[in-house]
Amino acid sequence: YWALFPADTQKSGDPTPSCRRAPANGAKRRIHKSPPCVWPLGARPSGIDASDRGPAASLRVDTPSPPMGNLKLGNKKLPNAIIVGVKKGGTRAVLEFIRIHPDVRAAGTETHFFDRNYDRGLEWYRGLMPRTLESQLTMEKTPSYFVTKETPRRISAMSADTKLIAVVRDPVTRAISDYTQTLSKTPDLASFQDLAFRNQSLGIVDTSWNAIRIGLYALHLENWLRHFPLAQIHFVSGERLIADPAGELARLQDFLGLKRIVTDKHFYFNRTKGFPCLKKPESSGSPRCLGKSKGRTHVQIDRDAVEQLRDFYRPYNVKFYEMIRPPAVFTSVAVVAAENPFEVYCVLRGELCASAWAGGITSQRWSREHLVVAGYQIQSGTPRRSEKFGFGYT
Numbered sequence: 480y481w482a483l484f485p486a487d488t489q490k491s492g493d494p495t496p497s498c499r500r501a502p503a504n505g506a507k508r509r510i511h512k513s514p515p516c517v518w519p520l521g522a523r524p525s526g527i528d529a530s531d532r533g534p535a536a537s538l539r540v541d542t543p544s545p546p547m548g549n550l551k552l553g554n555k556k557l558p559n560a561i562i563v564g565v566k567k568g569g570t571r572a573v574l575e576f577i578r579i580h581p582d583v584r585a586a587g588t589e590t591h592f593f594d595r596n597y598d599r600g601l602e603w604y605r606g607l608m609p610r611t612l613e614s615q616l617t618m619e620k621t622p623s624y625f626v627t628k629e630t631p632r633r634i635s636a637m638s639a640d641t642k643l644i645a646v647v648r649d650p651v652t653r654a655i656s657d658y659t660q661t662l663s664k665t666p667d668l669a670s671f672q673d674l675a676f677r678n679q680s681l682g683i684v685d686t687s688w689n690a691i692r693i694g695l696y697a698l699h700l701e702n703w704l705r706h707f708p709l710a711q712i713h714f715v716s717g718e719r720l721i722a723d724p725a726g727e728l729a730r731l732q733d734f735l736g737l738k739r740i741v742t743d744k745h746f747y748f749n750r751t752k753g754f755p756c757l758k759k760p761e762s763s764g765s766p767r768c769l770g771k772s773k774g775r776t777h778v779q780i781d782r783d784a785v786e787q788l789r790d791f792y793r794p795y796n797v798k799f800y801e802m803i804r805p806p807a808v809f810t811s812v813a814v815v816a817a818e819n820p821f822e823v824y825c826v827l828r829g830e831l832c833a834s835a836w837a838g839g840i841t842s843q844r845w846s847r848e849h850l851v852v853a854g855y856q857i858q859s860g861t862p863r864r865s866e867k868f869g870f871g872y873t
């Protein structure tokens with residue numbers, strides 16, 4: 480039910496100069512003719528590319544390996560696209576799934592550059608990125624970016640063309656997931672209710688608790704929209720990512736201007752894990768699921784508390800939907816008044832987008848003359864173009 484967005488499919492350029500690293504074994508042979516990287520004192524990442532370390536490394540299953548001679552080809556580039564959040568939204572799954580694409584390379588670990596490590600400078604940041612060929616996109620994910628005030632301005636200062644991806648999930652489930660994670664590390668943590676409410680009987684929610692604050696998507700988004708146009712931010716539904724990973728990945732690939740290479744062929748549903756996992760790659764290895772920290776059994780929270788939180792988040796969710804609702808994106812809308820008068824087919828960029836609208840249709844009112852879809856009035860009848868909304872319909 481999370482709305483989806485038109486994609487700016489142009490690839491952004493890499494504004495940074497390329498640089499080379501000295502060969503680790505001290506060999507004199509020059510690999511690149513580009514200038515050397517400048518590393519701040521003590522900040523040089525050790526060993527191989529960051530993308531080859533961390534929890535993601537074991538999941539990198541399907542990217543075709545470059546031929547041996549090409550191993551060191553390419554340069555470390557600042558990211559063209561960043562998964563900026565939200566924490567516990569499904570950010571790891573999105574990164575691991577999109578990096579199957581041969582035109583995507585990603586830093587495996589969370590860099591926290593724009594929130595915690597900004598003082599280390601862009602060259603430090605670039606050093607954490609994998610080598611990429613000119614045609615490949617560089618990506619990273621750090622979920623805390625979404626809620627860090629300075630981050631949008633800083634990313635925009637790096638490159639105003641950076642594409643942003645936010646994985647959003649029902650904020651109540653997200654908060655419980657967040658709490659479950661903290662509890663696994665801090666067993667004597669106060670109860671969820673004690674942390675979530677200042678006064679539960681009065682229904683007063685404690686918005687200073689991070690697990691609650693992160694879910695106020697509309698507030699955080701306002702900050703992003705001061706620095707980036709909405710069309711440059713792609714929202715992935717955390718729920719649909721589990722129910723239909725291929726569908727979400729198709730939309731993400733469109734947004735990134737990539738050929739749709741990651742498809743349903745790459746996924747299978749693992750009953751034991753209860754989540755989609757990656758299929759066995761052709762070359763080697765076995766099917767891979769995300770690690771144990773992804774898809775934990777949640778702490779049981781009593782139904783009243785959950786309801787109270789749903790009530791609390793409702794106005795923020797409504798505002799969020801309003802903010803992200805795409806303006807005038809239809810190429811055509813067909814209203815079919817056959818057996819079911821509410822059957823609406825939406826055609827977006829030549830493709831049927833009815834499923835994207837299944838939940839987007841927030842209010843439907845049918846009369847012989849008109850249908851109101853998500854607040855837009857669509858006339859039935861012959862094809863016409865609406866001056867006001869700029870969409871065509873039949």
Ligand SMILES: Nc1ncnc2c1ncn2[C@@H]1O[C@H](COP(=O)(O)OS(=O)(=O)O)[C@@H](OP(=O)(O)O)[C@H]1O
Pocket residue numbers: 565566567568569570571572622656657717720721754755756768769772773774775
């Ligand atoms: N395919 C697949 N496998 C496992 N888990 C999946 C998958 N797709 C989405 N998810 C959901 O991802 C949730 C974790 O989100 P993040 O990766 O953003 O967490 S984190 O912020 O990086 O800690 C995680 O949250 P929990 O279920 O609460 O553990 C999952 O629900």
